[in-house]
Amino acid sequence: MTKTVLTVDDSRTMRDMLMLALKDAGYNVVQAVDGVHGLEVLAEERPDIVITDINMPRMDGFGFIEGMRADPAYSGVPVLVLTTESDAAKKQRARDAGATGWIVKPFDPVRLVDAVRRVAA
Amino acid sequence: MSDDPFEAIKATFFQECEELLGDLETNLIALESGDTDIETINACFRAVHSVKGGAGAFGLDDLVRFAHVFETLMDELRSGRKAVDEDVVQSLLRASDVLNDHVTAARGAGPAVDPDRSQALIAELETLTHGAPVSGTDADAAGDMDDDFGFTPVALSLDDFGAGEAMPLMDLPALDLPPLDLPSLDAPVVTGGEQTGWKIIFRPHPRLYANANETALLLRELGRLGPISVEMDDSGLPSLEALEPLDSHLVWTIHLDAPVAELDVRDVFDFVETDCDLSIMSVMAEGAGASVVSDSLPDLDDGLPSLDTGAAAEFDIAALVAMAQADTASRLGGGGETAPVAETPKSTAAPAPAAPPVAANNATAAAPAAASAATAPVTIRVELDRVDRLINAVGELVIQQAMLAQRVYESGLARSSDISLGLEDLELLTREIQDSVMAIRAQPVKSVFQRMPRLVREVAAMTGKKVKLVTAGEDTEVDKTVVERLSEPITHMLRNAIDHGLESPEEREAAGKPVEGTVKLAALHRSGRIVIEISDDGKGINRQRVRSIAEERGLVTPDQILSDDEVDNLIFLPGFSTAQEVTDVSGRGVGMDVVRRSIQSLGGRISISSNPGKGSIFTMSLPLTLAVLDGMVVGAADQTLVAPLAAIVESLTPKAEDIHLVGGVDPVLMFRDEFVPLVDVGQTMEFRNEPTELKGGVVMIVETEGGQRAGLLVDAIHGQRQVVIKSLETNYRHVEGVAAATILGDGRVALILDIDVLVNTGRRRTTSLAELKMAS
Numbered sequence: 042m043t044k045t046v047l048t049v050d051d052s053r054t055m056r057d058m059l060m061l062a063l064k065d066a067g068y069n070v071v072q073a074v075d076g077v078h079g080l081e082v083l084a085e086e087r088p089d090i091v092i093t094d095i096n097m098p099r100m101d102g103f104g105f106i107e108g109m110r111a112d113p114a115y116s117g118v119p120v121l122v123l124t125t126e127s128d129a130a131k132k133q134r135a136r137d138a139g140a141t142g143w144i145v146k147p148f149d150p151v152r153l154v155d156a157v158r159r160v161a162a
Numbered sequence: 163m164s165d166d167p168f169e170a171i172k173a174t175f176f177q178e179c180e181e182l183l184g185d186l187e188t189n190l191i192a193l194e195s196g197d198t199d200i201e202t203i204n205a206c207f208r209a210v211h212s213v214k215g216g217a218g219a220f221g222l223d224d225l226v227r228f229a230h231v232f233e234t235l236m237d238e239l240r241s242g243r244k245a246v247d248e249d250v251v252q253s254l255l256r257a258s259d260v261l262n263d264h265v266t267a268a269r270g271a272g273p274a275v276d277p278d279r280s281q282a283l284i285a286e287l288e289t290l291t292h293g294a295p296v297s298g299t300d301a302d303a304a305g306d307m308d309d310d311f312g313f314t315p316v317a318l319s320l321d322d323f324g325a326g327e328a329m330p331l332m333d334l335p336a337l338d339l340p341p342l343d344l345p346s347l348d349a350p351v352v353t354g355g356e357q358t359g360w361k362i363i364f365r366p367h368p369r370l371y372a373n374a375n376e377t378a379l380l381l382r383e384l385g386r387l388g389p390i391s392v393e394m395d396d397s398g399l400p401s402l403e404a405l406e407p408l409d410s411h412l413v414w415t416i417h418l419d420a421p422v423a424e425l426d427v428r429d430v431f432d433f434v435e436t437d438c439d440l441s442i443m444s445v446m447a448e449g450a451g452a453s454v455v456s457d458s459l460p461d462l463d464d465g466l467p468s469l470d471t472g473a474a475a476e477f478d479i480a481a482l483v484a485m486a487q488a489d490t491a492s493r494l495g496g497g498g499e500t501a502p503v504a505e506t507p508k509s510t511a512a513p514a515p516a517a518p519p520v521a522a523n524n525a526t527a528a529a530p531a532a533a534s535a536a537t538a539p540v541t542i543r544v545e546l547d548r549v550d551r552l553i554n555a556v557g558e559l560v561i562q563q564a565m566l567a568q569r570v571y572e573s574g575l576a577r578s579s580d581i582s583l584g585l586e587d588l589e590l591l592t593r594e595i596q597d598s599v600m601a602i603r604a605q606p607v608k609s610v611f612q613r614m615p616r617l618v619r620e621v622a623a624m625t626g627k628k629v630k631l632v633t634a635g636e637d638t639e640v641d642k643t644v645v646e647r648l649s650e651p652i653t654h655m656l657r658n659a660i661d662h663g664l665e666s667p668e669e670r671e672a673a674g675k676p677v678e679g680t681v682k683l684a685a686l687h688r689s690g691r692i693v694i695e696i697s698d699d700g701k702g703i704n705r706q707r708v709r710s711i712a713e714e715r716g717l718v719t720p721d722q723i724l725s726d727d728e729v730d731n732l733i734f735l736p737g738f739s740t741a742q743e744v745t746d747v748s749g750r751g752v753g754m755d756v757v758r759r760s761i762q763s764l765g766g767r768i769s770i771s772s773n774p775g776k777g778s779i780f781t782m783s784l785p786l787t788l789a790v791l792d793g794m795v796v797g798a799a800d801q802t803l804v805a806p807l808a809a810i811v812e813s814l815t816p817k818a819e820d821i822h823l824v825g826g827v828d829p830v831l832m833f834r835d836e837f838v839p840l841v842d843v844g845q846t847m848e849f850r851n852e853p854t855e856l857k858g859g860v861v862m863i864v865e866t867e868g869g870q871r872a873g874l875l876v877d878a879i880h881g882q883r884q885v886v887i888k889s890l891e892t893n894y895r896h897v898e899g900v901a902a903a904t905i906l907g908d909g910r911v912a913l914i915l916d917i918d919v920l921v922n923t924g925r926r927r928t929t930s931l932a933e934l935k936m937a938s
Contacts, residue, residue, distance in 0.1 A: 047578075051208070053587070054175040054216040061167050071578035074586045082578040096208045098590070110372075119374040133436070141374045142433035147218030159383055160433070162376060 044161060045069040047088035049079035049105060050123065051097040055146075059092060059123075062150035063157070076100025080108050083115065090161050091120045092144070095131065103138045110139035119160035123148065175216040179265045182209040183258070188598065190255050195606075196638050197687035198246045206254070207236040213261065217268065224275065225264045231284045232257050235291045244290070253286050356447040359388070360418040360427055363441045368410045370437035377414060383430040388420025417445070546642075549602050553789060556592075556599045557886040560790075563592045564883070564907035593884070600787045604639035607685045607692075610649050611636045614683060617653060621660045628667055628678040629660055635685035640692045641787040647764055648694065648784075651757045655696045655780050656681065658754070663700035663778055673775070675699065692786055697779040703772035705729045712738060730770045730778075734758045762918070765791075765806070791887050793914065794862065795880040795906065799844030802912045803876075804885055804904060809917040811863040811871065813879055831873045833863055840873045841921055847899055847913075864917050872921040883907075887914065899923060 046068045048059045056072050063070045071086045073079040075097040083091070091109070095102035102122055109115045119141035124131060132143060141160045144153055186209040189202050214229035235254070238244040260283050266272035285295035362384070366377055384390050395413040399405075418427065427442055428435075567585050575581055611633050622629040640648075664670075664679035671677055684695045705726060712718045712732045724732075732738060736755040761768050766784035785791075793804035794813075820832040821840070829840040840861065845853050861873040885904035890897060890913070901916040 052212045052216060053178050054171060054212075054219070057167075057171040057174055058219055061171065071576075072583055073578065074583065074590070078577070078586055082576075085577050096204075096211050098205070098208065116372070117374050136369075136373065136436065139373050146215050159379060160375070162379065 043067065043069045044089040045071060045086060046157065047071050047073065047079065047082055047086060047091045048123075049073045049076065049082075049091065049093040049097070049102070051075050051094065055094065055123070059153070062148075062153050065150070066154040066157075068157070076102065076105030076108070079105045083109060088118065090157055091118060092123050092157070093120060095122060095124045095135070103134060106135070106138040106140055121156055121160060172220060175220065176265070176269045178216065179213055179269075182212050183262050183265065185209045185594070186258050186261075187255075188601070190251065190258055192687075193246060194251045194255065195687075196635055199687060200240065203236070203240045203246065207233065207240050210236055210261070213265065220268075222268045224280070225261075225268045228257075228261060228264050228275075228280055228284065231287045231291075232261060235287045238291050250290055253283075253290055257283055257287055357421050357444045358447050359420055359445040360416075360422075360424075361443045361445055362414075362416040362418065362427065363439075363443075364414045364416065364431075365439040366410045366412070366434070367437045367439075368408055370434050371410065372408070373437065375434050375437070377412070380430055380434065381414070381416065384416055384418055384427070387422045387426055387430070388418055390419070391417045544602075549599075553599055553603065556596050557789065560592055560596060560884070560886055561905045561907075563588060565909055568907035596790065600641065600789065601639075603642050604786070605642050605645050606637045606639050607645055607648065607694075608636040610645060610652060611683060611685070613649070614652065614656060617656060618660065618681065621657055625661055626666065627660060627664050629664065630678050630680050631656075632680060632682045633684065634682070638685040638687060638692060639786075640685075640784070641789070644692070644764060644784055644786070647760070651761050651768075651782065652683070652694065652696070654757050655782075656683065659696055659698040659700070659778070659780070663698040663702075665701050669701075673701075687786075688783070691783045693781060693783045695779055695781050697777060699777040702774040702776055702778050703730050703733070703770070705772075705774070708732055727771065730772045733770070734768065765808075789887060791885055791902075791904075791914065793883060793885050793904075795883050795885075795912065796843075796860075796862070796874075796876040797878040797880060798847070798876040799849035801844070801847070801849050802880070802906060802910060803843065803847075804883075804912050804914045805862060805864065805874065806901070806914065806917065807882065809864045809866070811865050813860060813862045816859075816861050816873075831861060833871075833873065836871070838863065838871045838873050839921075840875050842875045843915070843920070844875075844877070846920060846923060864921065866918045866921050870921065874915075874917075874920070885912075885914070 046059075046063050048056055048063070048070060049072075050056050050059070051074055056074075060070045060072070068090075071082055071088060073082040076093075077100045079091075079093065079100075082088075093102045093105055097105075100108070102124070106120050106122075109118070109120065120139065122132075122135040122140045122143040123146055124135075124143065135143060142156060144156050186206055189205045189209070192199075192202050193206070210229055210233045214226055214233055217225040217229060232254075235244070235250075235257075239246055239250070244250070260275060260280055263272065263275045264280070267274045288295045364377075364380070366375075370377075381390070381392060393415040395415070396411070398411040398413065400411065424442065424444070431438070431440055563585075567589065570581055570585060571577075614633070615631055618629055618631040659681050660679075664681070665673065665675075667677045670679065680699050682695070682697045684697075686693050686695075709718070709724070709729055709732070712729075712735070713720055715737055717732060717735050717738060718724065733754045734757075736753070738753055738755065758768050761782050761784065764784050766782055768780065768782040770778055770780050772778040791804070792807040794807055794810055796803050796805055814833075816831055822830050822832065822837070824830050824837075829842075830837040831840050842853050844850050859875045859877050860879050861875055862879070863871060863873050865871050883906075885906070887902045888904055890900055890903045893903070897913075899916050899920045900913045902914045903911055904914055906912050
């Protein structure tokens, strides 16, 4: 069955690039523009995998992941953090919030799809 | 959209860049005007960050390099490691101009950025970030970038690992897959013998599972590196009764029979390395057993060729970029819609083949003039009426946008649909337009502050006191209406500070203070509001006297225990005036309660903090605009109402056992070990006569300007929304308990609650109604 990936990013450019790469790899893609919107779409679309940016207005990626993990319904949904910030502290914060893994921007599509495949059952 | 998806995304990127750079400039200007709110700094960071992120994907190296240095400084500022001062803001503004030029150049719409200019600013930003320019900037920047850019092809095995389903307990030597034939791997440092594989012991922590990682998936990844056999040790598993479902009990030992690079093995555990105990040992040919490989990773490229040729070819970013650049170049050559690279903007006269030399001169002269004009602020005078028309139109736009969003939502379209997504973007854009338009009406408080030195001189002369006035933050901007209405409360408070706050020169001398007293008037932005502080170095509040006067006037009872702050704030109560003898200056029967009320009518708050013998500080905070309000939309007795968000402490569904009736009549709610009175909104607003079922509704805990807490009982909370304030007085008449009105997304008018009035009348009414019932 086709898996659905939710991408949460305030940048249209990033959303489009993710869409292009993931669609091509055979995923169904739904999008959200920030953490608040992300939580809404999450409830509606029940995605299998989530990819989120960190720096976003209204609610950042950490808040989004925490909000998501607070709901037992999404405890098993893997979340990949998408960020240019590859430093250890950021990764640790993402992990503390409940992130499954990360993708360093600018991603290349092969790595992106590989990371998604790695966390997807 | 263009046919080539990559080109289409690139077009989106440049369009987005334009918006981001606009945001950046707006926020930098806010910083310049003294608004060093963390959200403003964050917004700047995000803008630069997003430009860099997109630019990286398109291989726009110059742009990325510059944005990276810019972003690093912004990161220092937002983390608070570096303070935002005048110098920094000026550098940031210059950097924003250069970033703009880099984007224009990258789009092919302008000349390449002068490398010296760019490099000079990079050095300037680095000096601010690190204290000195990073030596050998070019090399370092490139090195720095490796982190983000280092695109190393990923080794993907084409071996489809068929036994995936049986993974958790698999033992697969029987498959006997040949080790992958990989060229010259950077073998780990091992002594003696030839390395044939790896032994991995893996003990997951509970956190690994909590973050949705899975042992089975990790084993699947290891299986892609070569043949593996897996042993699971379940000896740590407790009995069923003692089992904690969220704990982790299993230990896995994996034998990987392939001499792959250690880095590849570690890479599999990249996401989970801090969430498990992991030891990776190399296995030797001679059967010498396993030797633990040091934890330090070899700093080498893993150098593996990408085996997943299909996907890699399709997604070769470099090739796509090259293609895109070639495309751009050909379009440039063909003189398409894009402007040629190094040409000055054409004046209207320029296209004429035999343009007079004068026109040509004008065209070339115009460019530097425009460039220098960009650095100095340019202003235009506009009739206020035009601005207000624009503001009204934007207000309608906000309402229209909300209505549209509501319709779409009601139509059952998914929140993730393209239309909803577009609407979300539209909402962000609308808010941005609204902010920008509001900024047009913003004025510095200077015009009010300028009038104060004269007032201070007059009051000083009348009271025979020596006073020095210090002002700060005159450039702080706030909506014109707010500026105009600030004058009166500031005047009153300054008078009060000199008359009541400062001592006479003799008293000051006796107290060992300078004979001249200091009164400070300061304005600053804080969390989206303007804060005006009036402080003096006088005698401070005489709490004993305040207390006894308050008791005398029946404002407090003698047995009430009040904190120092609470005593200080008694002076704002109606009917309180500490001037024992009415003075010419401030004792004109106008008490601090009037000041407070006029500030509250602007949606503001005032408080005092006093230090006996040292002085007092009056702090008033006001919204930056009177045109919009962040509100919570609620329902009560079939009416839709809006409660100002600033007044709401929290919302909850009360438990039956937390609601009590004081004296059998007044409902109160046990909230955080404190009883707060409950106000039935539907009944207090007279939407219905019967009290609502106490247990059925939702309670919003609110705090009045006086710091008094109460619970507003409503039927439902619909959500948070920014609403456009429409005056009820102008369009209808004043209604008790209603501050203003607004139009909601569905076109209905909703009343905005006046929390203070509501809480006070609500308590009286609830009580009297209850008494009425008792009596009848």
